[in-house]
Amino acid sequence: MPETLQITNLHVAVEGKPILRGVHLTINRGEVHALMGPNGSGKSTLGNAIMGHPNYEVTEGAIELNGQDILAMDASERARAGIFMAFQRPMAIPGVKMADFLRHATTNVRNPQRKEGEELIPMRQFRKELTAKMEQLKMDVEFARRYVNDGFSGGEMKRAEILQMAMLRPKFAILDETDSGLDVDAVKLASQSIAAIAQEQEGGAEMGILIITHHDKLLEYNTPDFTHVMMGGRIVETGGVELARELYTSGYDRIRSSYPEEAAVEDEMQQAAAAAV
Amino acid sequence: MPSTLAFTGFTQEAFDAFLAARDEPRWLVDLRRQAWIRFNELALPARNDEEWARTDIRLLKLDRFGFPAGEILDGDMPHALLAEGVELGGSTATRDSVPAGTQLSEKWASQGVLFGDLSELVAEHGDLLRPYFERRVVDPHRDKFSALNAAAWAGGALLYVPRRVRVEQPLHAMSALSDGGVDLNKTLVILEEGAEATFLTETASLAAHGGGLHCGSIELIVEPSARLRYVNLQNWGDAVWHFAHQKAHVASRGGIQWTIGALGSRLTKVNQHVALTGEDAEAQVNGVMFTQGRQHLSYNTHQHHLAAHCRSDLLYKAALQDQSRTVWRGMIKVDRGAQRTDAYQRNDNLMLAATARADSIPGLEIEADDVRCTHGSTSGRVDQQQVFYAMTRGYTRQEAVRMIVEGFFQQVFDRIPIESVSEALGEAIGRRVRAIGEQ
Numbered sequence: 001m002p003e004t005l006q007i008t009n010l011h012v013a014v015e016g017k018p019i020l021r022g023v024h025l026t027i028n029r030g031e032v033h034a035l036m037g038p039n040g041s042g043k044s045t046l047g048n049a050i051m052g053h054p055n056y057e058v059t060e061g062a063i064e065l066n067g068q069d070i071l072a073m074d075a076s077e078r079a080r081a082g083i084f085m086a087f088q089r090p091m092a093i094p095g096v097k098m099a100d101f102l103r104h105a106t107t108n109v110r111n112p113q114r115k116e117g118e119e120l121i122p123m124r125q126f127r128k129e130l131t132a133k134m135e136q137l138k139m140d141v142e143f144a145r146r147y148v149n150d151g152f153s154g155g156e157m158k159r160a161e162i163l164q165m166a167m168l169r170p171k172f173a174i175l176d177e178t179d180s181g182l183d184v185d186a187v188k189l190a191s192q193s194i195a196a197i198a199q200e201q202e203g204g205a206e207m208g209i210l211i212i213t214h215h216d217k218l219l220e221y222n223t224p225d226f227t228h229v230m231m232g233g234r235i236v237e238t239g240g241v242e243l244a245r246e247l248y249t250s251g252y253d254r255i256r257s258s259y260p261e262e263a264a265v266e267d268e269m270q271q272a273a274a275a276a277v
Numbered sequence: 278m279p280s281t282l283a284f285t286g287f288t289q290e291a292f293d294a295f296l297a298a299r300d301e302p303r304w305l306v307d308l309r310r311q312a313w314i315r316f317n318e319l320a321l322p323a324r325n326d327e328e329w330a331r332t333d334i335r336l337l338k339l340d341r342f343g344f345p346a347g348e349i350l351d352g353d354m355p356h357a358l359l360a361e362g363v364e365l366g367g368s369t370a371t372r373d374s375v376p377a378g379t380q381l382s383e384k385w386a387s388q389g390v391l392f393g394d395l396s397e398l399v400a401e402h403g404d405l406l407r408p409y410f411e412r413r414v415v416d417p418h419r420d421k422f423s424a425l426n427a428a429a430w431a432g433g434a435l436l437y438v439p440r441r442v443r444v445e446q447p448l449h450a451m452s453a454l455s456d457g458g459v460d461l462n463k464t465l466v467i468l469e470e471g472a473e474a475t476f477l478t479e480t481a482s483l484a485a486h487g488g489g490l491h492c493g494s495i496e497l498i499v500e501p502s503a504r505l506r507y508v509n510l511q512n513w514g515d516a517v518w519h520f521a522h523q524k525a526h527v528a529s530r531g532g533i534q535w536t537i538g539a540l541g542s543r544l545t546k547v548n549q550h551v552a553l554t555g556e557d558a559e560a561q562v563n564g565v566m567f568t569q570g571r572q573h574l575s576y577n578t579h580q581h582h583l584a585a586h587c588r589s590d591l592l593y594k595a596a597l598q599d600q601s602r603t604v605w606r607g608m609i610k611v612d613r614g615a616q617r618t619d620a621y622q623r624n625d626n627l628m629l630a631a632t633a634r635a636d637s638i639p640g641l642e643i644e645a646d647d648v649r650c651t652h653g654s655t656s657g658r659v660d661q662q663q664v665f666y667a668m669t670r671g672y673t674r675q676e677a678v679r680m681i682v683e684g685f686f687q688q689v690f691d692r693i694p695i696e697s698v699s700e701a702l703g704e705a706i707g708r709r710v711r712a713i714g715e716q
Contacts, residue, residue, distance in 0.1 A: 094688075116676055
């Protein structure tokens with residue numbers, strides 16, 4: 001049996017407002033899933049709900065990792081269980097060096113039972129591994145001495161997220177618009193890096209990946225086994241790589257006319273969001 | 278033991294007995310008597326005094342305390358945090374203002390460095406020290422606390438470094454306080470022209486929840502082209518009353534780096550004052566504060582530019598937990614003749630609880646017209662998005678909050694070149710930080 005991340009009939013509300021309205025999605029390790037859909041359709045909400053963000057309230061449904069319910073786990077426990085998300089807008093932590101941040105994170109994720117105050121991975125071993133990963137990602141070693149995401153450019157943040165994924169070696173990774181803010185060459189490098197990381201997981205099992213994107217470039221080296229279209233808080237259609245191609249060449253008109261109910265909800269959500277701004 | 282610390286208050290009779298028990302030069306006794314008169318004339322500061330408006334000491338009962346007793350009851354001393362892993366050139370200690378031993382490496386003693394208990398050294402080197410006492414760097418008549426210290430100081434530390442002697446190894450002083458005890462230490466540092474030294478001082482209670490009274494003074498005299506690094510870690514028990522006047526005089530081309538770590542006490546009221554008295558002098562002042570429970574820590578800082586071409590740079594950072602409170606009042610004063618002054622002051626506060634409170638009151642008083650003086654202050658909370666982000670990387674909530682707090686202080690630590698200091702402060706703060714709930 002492959003390891004799976006299974007989402008069943010997931011309903012999520014933010015500040016009492018329903019955003020996800022019954023999402024079904026099953027990801028096996030080794031599979032690449034693309035999640036597409038208009039802005040505000042609920043893609044990032046799905047990512048945040050999987051990671052356990054306290055502001056995203058699951059009102060119905062289940063998220064299971066290998067059959068085990070993870071809804072009662074906090075974000076830290078989910079990370080230690082092997083779930084990772086590369087954020088669209090990662091947070092800055094001034095005063096904390098990337099290397100120190102990652103050494104602690106890597107220690108915790110690799111030793112899920114570690115208690116606070118117990119030893120970290122030996123510095124030398126960690127440094128060696130971090131330097132190797134940074135070389136792979138063509139990152140300057142100076143990067144490790146900078147404060148986490150503090151004053152990073154958009155591109156640097158995204159590369160830092162990929163570096164973290166490489167170090168933490170998750171079973172399942174959600175990449176939330178990891179291509180946004182990157183130029184063409186940077187997206188290509190990101191796409192290659194993700195594919196390489198996905199294949200070099202420990203124990204031979206590859207990562208399961210959920211790629212949230214509007215474009216095709218990130219998928220260049222990560223051909224999706226499945227493409228899902230989200231609209232109005234639901235996955236309305238699932239296909240193969242050809243569906244992703246259709247969406248980024250022809251847009252969402254066909255989807256909208258095929259699923260008028262979800263399209264109407266989508267419009268309502270968009271209007272509410274616009275009014276809130 | 279608390280029962281043996283039975284004080285009779287600061288009475289005339291007790292003061293006469295205190296003086297009689299000491300064998301001190303005449304001029305010093307005269308200084309003490311003058312201050313004692315002033316002490317009796319002055320009332321405790323009241324809240325209608327602007328400087329004390331935010332700091333309530335109505336519960337302080339001075340008559341529950343008294344003059345230092347003169348003997349140490351047992352051998353216990355607190356663990357010296359700043360000395361961890363440091364090769365010291367010397368160390369000295371007091372407990373309840375009573376000398377508890379001094380060591381000074383022969384290397385420095387042979388070059389004329391004087392170091393140890395101030396009351397012992399003043400008896401031996403009265404003529405040398407007299408002019409420095411008479412400079413009254415801290416004004417004994419400033420308030421009731423400065424008068425009390427000037428009248429009744431006991432124990433304390435002296436560091437005297439002769440011309441051009443560079444003491445490369447840090448020196449360390451510990452002032453310890455028993456539960457319910459009294460500490461009236463006075464610290465006097467004199468760096469003669471071109472001298473250099475690093476002095477690490479810490480004040481600590483024997484019991485984490487210990488009480489007592491500390492009424493102290495610190496005088497730092499930095500003569501031309503001398504350089505002093507001075508660190509003071511205040512780690513009193515959380516029931517201690519802590520009052521202190523601390524002042525540095527920095528002469529031309531001299532420099533001071535002065536770092537304060539404030540963790541303890543029930544209530545602190547400190548006046549920290551740097552006077553740049555000669556041209557081209559500089560001062561860097563660093564403050565690291567962590568408060569919790571119902572602690573109240575109040576710091577008045579003063580950067581006084583008396584001469585031209587001087588630089589001063591102050592950064593105070595505080596993190597507050599529970600119902601604790603900090604007050605920072607900062608003043609940059611630039612005298613008429615102090616042209617081309619470059620002065621900066623900044624205070625950042627990190628609130629770890631909605632019930633904590635930080636008052637931040639910067640001030641400028643500038644009489645010269647060609648100066649650069651800037652100030653800033655910020656107050657913020659630990660961002661729950663940062664906590665979540667760190668948790669998605671496997672940090673527990675507690676670890677995440679602790680890391681964010683440490684990061685907040687890193688900017689100050691980056692300025693302190695003495696590793697044992699930032700490590701001791703970082704660890705002490707890390708131990709105190711508790712996770713804050715989801716909001």
